[in-house]
Amino acid sequence: MKQKFYMKSLGDSALLVYFGEEISRTIHGKVQALFKLLQDRPFKGFKEGVPAYTNLCVYYDPLLVAELSNEEMPDIIVRNYISTLIEHMEITQQQGRIVEIPVIYGGEYGPDLAEVAAYNHLTEAEVIRRHSESDVLVYMLGFAPGFAFMGGMDESIAMPRRDVPRAKIPAGSVGIAGKQTGIYPFETPGGWNIIGRTTTPLFLPDENPPSLLRAGDRIRFVPITNDREDS
Amino acid sequence: MAMEIIKPGLQTTVQDLGRFGLQQYGVIVSGAMDENSYRIANLLLQQNNTAVLEFTLIGPAIHFTEPTVIVLTGADFSPVLNDKEIPMWRPVAVQAGDQLNLGAAKRGARGYLAVQDGLQIPPVLNSASTYLRAGLGGYEGRALKKGDILSYKPVENCSLQPGWSVDYTTWTSFEQHTKIRAIKGTEIEQFDANSIEQFTTTTYTVTKDADRMGYRLESTDTELTRKEKVDILSEAVTFGTVQVPPNGQPIILMADRQTTGGYPKIAQVATVDLPKLAQMQPNQTLQFVWISLEQAQQLMIEREKLLKKIEISIGLKMKEEAR
Structure with missing residues (x-):
């Protein structure tokens, strides 16, 4: 074609x-x-x-x-x-890898979960369900080593960036900015609404490729409770 | 032991040509800001792409505990070896116990110190370059501090005392006001006609926000504006990309740039003029001059021919020295 x-x-x-x-x-x-x-x-x-x-x-x-x-x-x-x-290019609708990202939602790890819920007139549990229910696609990486630009998040949990960005967002924070969701590979300043955190490292300097995620991957967020994370 | 940092200078880092092949994973390229000075430092030691020190505005003081041959290129930091001035742009033999003192940059902004066979820095993701923001590569991923020790292979019994230097004027310029040649950017058509005209008639000042990541430029008379504010999706940006954030003051992306960006790109600095930019200090001024893409590529081809010639002449001179 x-x-x-x-x-x-x-x-x-x-x-x-x-x-x-x-x-x-x-x-x-x-x-x-x-x-x-x-x-x-x-x-x-x-x-x-x-x-x-x-x-x-x-x-x-x-x-x-x-x-x-x-x-x-x-x-x-x-x-x-x-x-x-x-x-000579042929487009095969090739499905990318599925990468599961365990996330602890809410509490100290997701300080903005309540706000995202209130903004969208949902319960916190419903935001978590909608965020983790459908896969999102990694379109590209950039901005920082291992940072993935993802698309396809359920738009009913979208929320604009925070008016005042935070000076420090911990590594592994999972956030929502508009219709996008993403994970911060490093501690950086940022304006995303933080709903949870993962302990899965995204930037892997000792491995090849040095990034957990690649363009084309499908991300599945898996909600976990804090207790399970500790055990 | 090999070299000990007595004074670190303002920002001294280990660099090579950069970390390529991993931008698709968001891994920043880094590498020497002034590629010409970097490459000639290595050519003078008849080697390629080794790990060197890059220093900025204020140079380090270094104590050598093993003999080697060094080359200093780039900006002029008034190098002194054991109280004696030494020439730049030529190989200089150094003995165990010698101390090199570098001052503030008299002209230019960035200097390079190469040693025979390179600094022994374990590569991270195929490069010795330091990427400060991620703490990656180089010496513990950071700028050097007092007391740091970097090793190299000692060079015994070197009596090299060449009486010649590479003529630096071809390779670097240290002017207060510089003309920077640029190719039209991928979003230039989004700017209004007035802004496009002003882009090359304006004298821009390099602000103090000028580091390895990028240079913020400023002009009080010119504010580059777009015909309409269309969102730009993040896409690849590169060394020398001139992007314009909403305040209308351009930013030139440098060696530690992010791999992608979302501001409109009005211009792209010709690769051959990046070393000139790398040597600019804050408060110096520049003016952009358009050239065609063909001219920019032709200039790169010519520069490479000239580098090849220099490499050959260095080889011949070194054979004479060895006699």
Whole structure:
């Protein structure tokens, strides 16, 4: 099938390949398919790829790419290569891995659970149920090592960011910002509504890959009680 | 033991070319801010991509307990070895017991100290570079402190005393006001015509919010505005990306940038001009100049040819020295 796409150069050493404008599973599938194809069939000078919601960033070394042609500039060579790859791209609706993330909801670990419940006219137990009932999809990682941008949370528990961000949010905090949910891999300042915490480390500097989560993963939050966590 | 930090300087970290291949997991690239100075320091020791020290504005004082050969490049920190001034941009033999004192940067902002065969720093995720915010890599993931000890392979009986240096003027510039060449950014069409024009006519000041992560620029006359406020989804950003937050004052992303960002990108600094930026101090000024993507890539190809030439001449000079 012929895919619609367009490209924009991110300077002299990277190219952004777009498949659309909005957050959707279809566009995500295309970004992932191109990334996989590129990893299987890299061109000389390809350095790395970074998938995002609507595009794949293709980093390359223009000096190595330049060796491929005497006539064309590296940017053109890479654009031509990517266009050809996309012509041969097949989208298989491949389901990603399911990763379970145990979460202790509420209490000292989820100081904003009550507010999220009140904001949405729900009980705390109902917020927990809706947050953990359906899987969310990891669209991309960024912002910090191991931080996943997830989509597909039940919108009935959405809540805008806090007006005043907290100076310190502990590592492992699970939060809601608008229609998004996410987990902080490190202690950082932040404005998300914190509803729980996980002890599962997200950034794994001694492992390859160094991140628990990858783009394409489906996350299943598993509510656990504090007692079980201690035992 | 090998080298002991007597005074740490303002921000001295271990760096190499950076941590590549893991940006898809949110892992920041880091690496030397001034790639030219970094690479030439290594070329002068006939090696590649070793772990070196990068220091900022105020340099460290270092006591050597093993002999080696060092090279200093980048900004001029008035290096003194045992009370005697030593030249930069050339190999200098150092004996056990020597002490190197670096002062404040006279010109430029960042200096590099390379040693023969590199500092022995265990790589984390394929790189020795320090990423301060995550406490990753380098020496315990942090800037150096007094008393830290870094090892290297000793070089015995080195009597090297070359009488030549690499001409730094080709590789770094230490001007008060710098022209920075840039390529049009991926969201430039979102800005109004007036802002696009002002982007290259404005003299921007580098604010004191200028670190390894990024430089905040400021102009009292210019506020870059977009035609309409459309949300931008987070996507990849890179070294030299010029993004514009809602206050209309641009930020240039540097070596410790995050892997992704959500502000509109008005420009992308040409790779060959990143070392110039790396050497700018707060309160210095810059003006952007548009060049085409083709020109930017051509400049990279030319720079590489020049580096190759220097590598060859260093090789020839070193053969002469060895005679």
